[in-house]
Amino acid sequence: MSDQVGNSAGFDADIVVIGAGAAGLMSAIHAARTARQEFAKIIPTTDTPKATDSQTQTAARIVVLDGAPRIGIKILVAGGGRCNVTHHVVREQDYAGSTPAAIRRVLSRFTVADCVAFFNQLGVELKQEDTGKLFPVTDDAHTVLNALLQAARAVDVDIRSPLRVQTITPLVDGGFEVAGAWGSLRARRVALCSGGKSLPKSGSDGLGLELVQKLGHSVTEHVIPSLVPLVASAQHWVRSLSGLTLDAEVRVVSATGKRITSFTNSMLFTHFGLSGPAVLDISRYLMMERTRDASASLQLSFMPGCSLEQADTWLLEAKAQTVLSRLREKLPERLAKTLLEGAGIASDRTPKQIERDRRRALAQLLCGAPVEIVGDRGFSHAEVTAGGVPLSEMNLATMESRKCPGLYMAGEILDVDGRIGGFNFQWAWASGFVAGISMTSSLNSSPHFLKPNNENNR
Ligand SMILES: Cc1cc2nc3c(=O)[nH]c(=O)nc-3n(C[C@H](O)[C@H](O)[C@H](O)COP(=O)(O)OP(=O)(O)OC[C@H]3O[C@@H](n4cnc5c(N)ncnc54)[C@H](O)[C@@H]3O)c2cc1C
Structure with missing residues (x-):
């Protein structure tokens, strides 16, 4: 110039x-x-x-x-x-x-x-x-x-x-x-x-x-908005836990099940879906991935780092304990009850009394619960x-x-x-x-x- x-x-x-x-x-x-x-x-x-x-x-x-x-x-x-x-x-x-x-x-x-x-x-x-x-x-x-x-x-x-x-x-x-x-x-x-x-x-x-x-x-x-809360589908169980906060691994998964990225940190259930640091951090990765692959999805793991097999083994180690009592060792009671309901399991059963398919469905919810995300809260709620x-x-x-x-x-x-x-x-x-x-x-x-x-x- x-x-x-x-x-x-x-x-x-x-x-x-x-x-x-x-x-x-x-x-x-x-x-x-x-x-x-x-x-x-x-x-x-x-x-x-x-x-x-x-x-x-x-x-x-x-x-x-x-x-x-x-x-x-x-x-x-x-x-x-x-x-x-x-x-x-x-x-x-x-x-x-x-x-x-x-x-x-x-x-x-x-x-x-x-x-x-x-x-x-x-x-x-x-x-x-x-x-x-x-x-x-x-x-x-x-x-x-x-x-x-x-x-x-x-x-x-x-x-x-x-x-x-x-x-x-x-x-x-x-x-x-x-x-x-x-x-x-x-x-x-x-x-x-x-x-x-x-x-x-x-x-x-x-x-x-x-x-x-x-x-x-x-x-x-x-x-697109980044560091933004995510909106779950209208009837999703995460909305019923509004106000609950806990540490979890939040991950973006491709249609073929491949993990794209993940964050482990505190997260918050809200009346519209999910928020808190781990969710805000992952939001742009989910929404950006969806611009390439519309079926990219979000999963929550309440046992970060655990595979389905490890979660299932952990449940079985409970022996005479009820499944609710076992879950309470790791999760707040409200979440534990919601996951049991999701897997169709009565809370007073011991893990060994639960039929294999249902127990494994619970293990899946523990280490990779899918959450149907229908969008984000937009630029008005985005930090960046x-x-x-x-x-x-x-x-x-x-x-x-x-x-x-x-x-x-x-x-x-x-x-x-x-x-x-x-x-x-x-x-x-x-x-x-x-x-x-x-x-x-x-x-x-x-x-x-x-x-x-x-x-x-x-
Ligand atoms: C709620 C919230 C909390 C956040 N908390 C943190 C935090 O704790 N730590 C952190 O690192 N980041 C945080 N961020 C992100 C951080 O604030 C931004 O990344 C940073 O402020 C960006 O700075 P900037 O100067 O590039 O843009 P901006 O801060 O957006 O500033 C741009 C300015 O340009 C002006 N402007 C725009 N267009 C025009 C125009 N045509 N003519 C004249 N003026 C114009 C705007 O009025 C504005 O003042 C937060 C963001 C939000 C929304």
């Missing part, structure tokens, strides 16, 4: 970031910080190591536009209002979507240690819980959002809302015009951090995905979006588009979705960080950029 003197005039901003969520704020803060560092290098001061305020203010003009009336809703609702900022170990295997190698490349630029240090520096101390999740010690997501907004203000990032961007138009000589019902702005670089489609009432309704397609990008064929812009269309060293030079992307708009535990925020922090520093660095060659009192920047 051209950044010659003649092209600089008339820009309202050096950088416009679309979306003031986790990725957008991170990207704006780091773009501005990088600009200040660069500025301090070229404007050395004799008395103080830092440039003065009036000097640094001229370093770069960074504007963040967000369509929502309230900034940072998703940060505030995250982790049940406590905001699970990251996880103590983050690996590419914790994500789906684009290739693990591509995801790793971005994650490695801003590690969990970097994340902890970044928030510490903002005055947000993080604590690690037994699950490996990291939360602010205040247990209050406002601490995280306020710190990010304050960090942005500290480097003169100009956050404006509610300004929804409806078009992004590349300019002939470089740069972009972004526009909406509110008017328009011309910027040298644009970072599209508009999220995916999850929780549309927060402002992330997928418009960004439409905008980016008009700029030459593709979006994955399927863009599966699908988006493929990482193969991005320069991963910079998060700049390979299709549209000068356009950067970060966060959930990209085809990367993590499991429960802070992984989605870590992706937003890492990709936002890379986009932020790279946008500023790319402007560095401009003779007008980073000049004190440069009127073209105003």
